[in-house]
Amino acid sequence: MxxxxxxxxxxxxxxxxxxxxxxxxxxxxxxxxxxxxxxxxxxxxxxxxxxxxxxxxxxxxxxxxxxxxxxxxxxxxxxxxxxxxxxxxxxxxxxxxxxxxxxxxxxxxxxxxxxxxxxxxxxxxxxxxxxxxxxxxxxxxxxxxxxxxxxxxxxxxxxxxxxxxxxxxxxxxxxxEVDHHDLVLAVTSHTPHLIAYTMVGVADDLRRVTDSEVIKYSAAGFRDFTRIAASDPTMWRDVFLNNKEATLEILGRFTEELFALQRAIRTGDGDHLFDYFTHTRAIRRGIIEAGQDTDAPDFGRIGKKS
Amino acid sequence: MxxxxxxxxxxxxxxxxxxxxxxxxxxxxxxxxxxxxxxxxxxxxxxxxxxxxxxxxxxxxxxxxxxxxxxxxxxxxxxxxxxxxxxxxxxxxxxxxxxxxxxxxxxxxxxxxxxxxxxxxxxxxxxxxxxxxxxxxxxxxxxxxxxxxxxxxxxxxxxxxxxxxxxxxxxxxxxxEVDHHDLVLAVTSHTPHLIAYTMVGVADDLRRVTDSEVIKYSAAGFRDFTRIAASDPTMWRDVFLNNKEATLEILGRFTEELFALQRAIRTGDGDHLFDYFTHTRAIRRGIIEAGQDTDAPDFGRIGKKS
Ligand SMILES: NC(=O)c1ccc[n+]([C@@H]2O[C@H](COP(=O)([O-])OP(=O)(O)OC[C@H]3O[C@@H](n4cnc5c(N)ncnc54)[C@H](OP(=O)(O)O)[C@@H]3O)[C@@H](O)[C@H]2O)c1
Ligand SMILES: NC(=O)c1ccc[n+]([C@@H]2O[C@H](COP(=O)([O-])OP(=O)(O)OC[C@H]3O[C@@H](n4cnc5c(N)ncnc54)[C@H](OP(=O)(O)O)[C@@H]3O)[C@@H](O)[C@H]2O)c1
CATH class of the missing domain: 3.40.50.720 (NAD(P)-binding Rossmann-like Domain)
Incomplete structure (x- = not known):
């Protein structure tokens, strides 16, 4: 070249x-x-x-x-x-x-x-x-x-x-365009990272489930959350401090939707849950059809070492 | 055998x-x-x-x-x-x-x-x-x-x-013990799944970021969220309806911690963010040391087909 x-x-x-x-x-x-x-x-x-x-x-x-x-x-x-x-x-x-x-x-x-x-x-x-x-x-x-x-x-x-x-x-x-970049990344990367950090913090905080249990059974969905939550603290601090507006906007929407699902669980509204989960399935299909994923999830990584 | x-x-x-x-x-x-x-x-x-x-x-x-x-x-x-x-x-x-x-x-x-x-x-x-x-x-x-x-x-x-x-x-x-199972799974699997579903729903909901952008740039952290959010809606509806108490408890804690991080972003409290992210990093280390993970994240899957 x-x-x-x-x-x-x-x-x-x-x-x-x-x-x-x-x-x-x-x-x-x-x-x-x-x-x-x-x-x-x-x-x-x-x-x-x-x-x-x-x-x-x-x-x-x-x-x-x-x-x-x-x-x-x-x-x-x-x-x-x-x-x-x-x-x-x-x-x-x-x-x-x-x-x-x-x-x-x-x-x-x-x-x-x-x-x-x-x-x-x-x-x-x-x-x-x-x-x-x-x-x-x-x-x-x-x-x-x-x-x-x-x-x-x-x-x-x-x-x-x-x-x-x-x-x-x-x-x-x-x-x-600059601001559009920050919004797209707030959705596809920054907010997901914050959420993963939070979920890992919650697990650690919970005294009735031991750390060793969290670790042992982490394959059941939790493991990749811990992987992102291991990313460099300085880098991520700076990301959130510097993409404040877009991250807070997406977090606000996230909280709204989470509250709606939480209410559905509390009131036993199975239809709401079913419809929501059916809907999100379509996005996944879109990603596979767009050729952006295989069956080898990697949270944004490839050919990594050690 | x-x-x-x-x-x-x-x-x-x-x-x-x-x-x-x-x-x-x-x-x-x-x-x-x-x-x-x-x-x-x-x-x-x-x-x-x-x-x-x-x-x-x-x-x-x-x-x-x-x-x-x-x-x-x-x-x-x-x-x-x-x-x-x-x-x-x-x-x-x-x-x-x-x-x-x-x-x-x-x-x-x-x-x-x-x-x-x-x-x-x-x-x-x-x-x-x-x-x-x-x-x-x-x-x-x-x-x-x-x-x-x-x-x-x-x-x-x-x-x-x-x-x-x-x-x-x-x-x-x-x-x-039965109830302990349900709590451990609420932490390591059920709540992470609900959160992933929610995040995918938010992305889809956001009109200023197109679906194709969400899909295109999904490798940046979002992709494995969509993978879990593609799981069977009936199964997951039943999980949340039937593990209501433990899931709501963990969700409550999750929301508390998320609000604290959100406040730190809004007020520019970099130290809080840095300390939190440093702390969660240790859990990841625990998982690697426990031999429960390699560098091939798979959200709870192995040797899958198609
Ligand atoms: N890691 C990712 O996943 C990723 C992905 C895309 C973009 N980024 C962006 O890429 C940038 C770098 O990330 P990274 O992952 O490469 O970070 P990294 O591995 O932690 O390395 C950061 C480097 O910056 C140096 N540095 C820090 N302050 C400096 C200063 N005042 N003057 C000169 N050098 C300084 C550090 O030097 P010392 O080692 O001497 O401290 C270190 O060499 C960040 O802005 C991040 O947002 C990261
Ligand atoms: N998938 C996972 O990741 C996973 C992991 C661990 C545990 N589990 C648990 O495993 C169980 C099954 O999950 P799965 O993933 O194997 O589900 P699946 O692939 O969707 O299959 C469910 C099966 O149950 C059948 N079924 C539904 N209602 C029935 C009824 N009333 N009588 C007889 N059969 C009925 C379905 O029959 P039709 O096809 O004819 O509708 C289908 O064959 C669930 O309780 C789930 O919580 C799932």
């Missing part, structure tokens, strides 16, 4: 950045990959694994001469980094990010970038519950969507180039 | 019963397998597939001379069947069931059985979202728990024999 960028700077070297590095390497998509992370420890591990050509000590150093800069850290950490690197970005460089929320990133990062760069926020819909530089693998993005949210004045050539990079890493690329 | 029962009667020929038949066949565990179901259609399909030695037209006929009778239909259908078969049960026969709730089955079925049989209610913690006579397969119970809830006066020899049958079908067998 052809080289798409001459020098890619990865700021943050966790699951997403290290997977990008592995995938870019595999495809020969980048001339040079330069990486940096907050802690000495992470930088040392990254050097040891060797998925970057160079690991440097600061974001400022990393972005020198880079034609692509990727912000791959928790959303709450992006504003200070944008402030720091803004003055050092090369003319014509593309700046992107991989944060799970987009409106907040646009507002936190955009104002600190100079006019001579193209800012094209993005979000790969791929992840595992693992994190850190050791958790990455080249196949993470394969057949998964990456959503780009360029604004209406975006440089179409820069968008096309970034699209080619993601496609080179195996992803299917879509563009979307 | 040795034959454990001479004649097994399966009343109901859906996912669970057909899987039992395949598994008993594989292990040579039953001398003869006789089956019946409510509809002519299901009986014809079962005859055609041939997982029973005989398919008969009524429950009364099926239980003739059987030393094991298995009630394998939705919980709400069990009482009339117990009434029907009660007078026709052979002396010394064991009667069991596979219903997902146990207190309600004990109360619905127990009173209609004669004193000369042993009633040992059971529940295999194994299933898929498919149903009907074509959905069964011999491996369904492998390495999954089956919980038996014999009462304190139960014939220990009969319990031991039924345990051997389940073990012969690949299951790990545990005994438990």
């Amino acid at each position: 052809a080289r798409i960028y001459e020098r890619v700077a990865l700021i943050g070297l966790g699951l997403i950045a290290s997977s990008m590095a592995h995938a870019m390497r595999r495809g020969g998509l980048a001339g040079e990959i330069v990486g940096t992370a907050r802690s000495v420890e992470t930088r040392e591990i990254a050097s040891e694994i060797g998925f970057c050509d160079r690991v440097v000590d600061s974001a400022t150093e990393a972005v020198q001469g880079a034609d692509l800069v990727v912000l791959a850290m928790p959303i709450g950490a992006m504003e200070p980094v944008a402030l720091e690197i803004g003055p050092h970005l090369a003319k014509g460089a593309t700046i992107t990010d991989v944060g799970s929320v987009k409106r907040a990133v646009v507002e936190a990062v955009g104002p600190h970038l100079p006019d001579h760069v193209d800012f094209i926020p993005g979000h790969p819909l791929a992840g595992t519950e693992h994190s850190g530089p050791r958790s990455g693998f080249a196949e993470l993005f394969e057949n998964r969507f990456t959503i780009l949210v360029p604004d209406e004045n975006a440089n179409t050539e820069a968008v096309a180039r970034l699209t080619r990079l993601w496609e080179g890493m195996g992803a299917k690329v879509e563009t979307m | 040795a034959r454990i029962y001479e004649r097994v009667a399966l009343i109901g020929l859906g996912l669970i019963a057909s899987s039992m038949a395949h598994a008993m066949r594989r292990g040579g565990l039953a001398g003869e397998i006789v089956g019946t179901a409510r509809s002519v259609e299901t009986r014809e399909i079962a005859s055609e597939i041939g997982f029973c030695d005989r398919v008969v037209d009524s429950a009364t006929e099926a239980v003739q001379g059987a030393d094991l009778v298995v009630l394998a239909m939705p919980i709400g259908a069990m009482e009339p069947v117990a009434l029907e078969i009660g007078p026709h049960l052979a002396k010394g026969a064991t009667i069991t069931d596979v219903g997902s709730v146990k207190r309600a089955v004990v109360e619905a079925v127990g009173p209609h059985l004669p004193d000369h049989v042993d009633f040992i209610p059971g529940h295999p913690l194994a299933g898929t979202e498919h149903s009907g006579p074509r959905s069964g397969f011999a491996e369904l119970f492998e390495n999954r728990f089956t919980i038996l809830v014999p009462d304190e006066n139960a014939n220990t020899e009969a319990v031991a024999r039924l345990t051997r049958l389940w073990e012969g079908m690949g299951a790990k067998v545990e005994t438990m």
Whole structure:
């Protein structure tokens, strides 16, 4: 595959950045990959694994001469980094990010970038519950969507180039309006995660059912809830703090519907339950017909390691 | 493997019963397998597939001379069947069931059985979202728990024999007190299912996010929710109507915790979110350490077909 960028700077070297590095390497998509992370420890591990050509000590150093800069850290950490690197970005460089929320990133990062760069926020819909530089693998993005949210004045050539990079890493690329992204993700990812966290918390809280019983019988529906509830706390804290409005809206609707079902259980209204469950079945059928699922559920993961 | 029962009667020929038949066949565990179901259609399909030695037209006929009778239909259908078969049960026969709730089955079925049989209610913690006579397969119970809830006066020899049958079908067998079963399952299975149904209903309800978007981006956490929400509506209606108390209790706790998280999002209390998510992570670790999970999440399924 052809080289798409001459020098890619990865700021943050966790699951997403290290997977990008592995995938870019595999495809020969980048001339040079330069990486940096907050802690000495992470930088040392990254050097040891060797998925970057160079690991440097600061974001400022990393972005020198880079034609692509990727912000791959928790959303709450992006504003200070944008402030720091803004003055050092090369003319014509593309700046992107991989944060799970987009409106907040646009507002936190955009104002600190100079006019001579193209800012094209993005979000790969791929992840595992693992994190850190050791958790990455080249196949993470394969057949998964990456959503780009360029604004209406975006440089179409820069968008096309970034699209080619993601496609080179195996992803299917879509563009979307920023707020719509946040709403769609609130429905398909953020609220389901919050609910899974909550359910796991409830189980733990219940003294009459022992932890070992919860664990032992977790295969009966509960297990994948615990899997999502094992995801990185910092990342998810930042997701909810930064997609507040959409998450609260979906949670409000969720609570309404849950109360209606709860009432049906209490009053013994079997017809309501039956109709509701029949209705939701159709959505599942839609997913299978759309070819988005097989019988191997994976909560958004593929070909994962360990 | 040795034959454990001479004649097994399966009343109901859906996912669970057909899987039992395949598994008993594989292990040579039953001398003869006789089956019946409510509809002519299901009986014809079962005859055609041939997982029973005989398919008969009524429950009364099926239980003739059987030393094991298995009630394998939705919980709400069990009482009339117990009434029907009660007078026709052979002396010394064991009667069991596979219903997902146990207190309600004990109360619905127990009173209609004669004193000369042993009633040992059971529940295999194994299933898929498919149903009907074509959905069964011999491996369904492998390495999954089956919980038996014999009462304190139960014939220990009969319990031991039924345990051997389940073990012969690949299951790990545990005994438990009836109400405790219902509480444990409310936590690990029933409430998670209700929540998944609700979340899928919310997504469908939301006009600003199209169905195709929900489907397209469902891999991002939502997909396994739709899978559980595709389970049989009759079965799940009966589960909630019959495990009302425990489900409502767990739902009450769930709502409390969810409101606390919702408030933390609204007020921007990142510490609360971070601490909560850190705490739930530990449970996941417990499950992995207990060897109850690998990296292949399956929401309670194994080796499924199609
Ligand atoms: N994980 C997923 O499932 C997933 C999926 C899609 C999108 N995302 C998004 O991707 C981003 C990164 O997630 P991840 O899973 O890759 O996280 P991760 O594995 O936890 O790694 C985060 C990285 O960011 C670094 N970092 C944190 N603060 C920093 C700072 N101020 N300056 C420089 N580096 C800093 C960390 O460095 P240290 O190790 O030194 O602390 C670490 O290398 C998040 O915005 C998340 O929303 C995640
Ligand atoms: N599926 C799971 O994941 C799972 C897991 C553990 C336990 N269970 C329990 O297992 C039981 C059966 O579930 P399943 O998944 O096997 O259901 P299924 O595939 O839907 O099959 C139910 C069977 O019951 C028959 N039936 C219904 N009413 C009847 C009646 N009045 N007399 C005789 N037969 C009748 C049906 O006959 P027709 O086809 O003719 O209607 C059908 O053969 C339920 O109590 C459920 O709670 C299910």
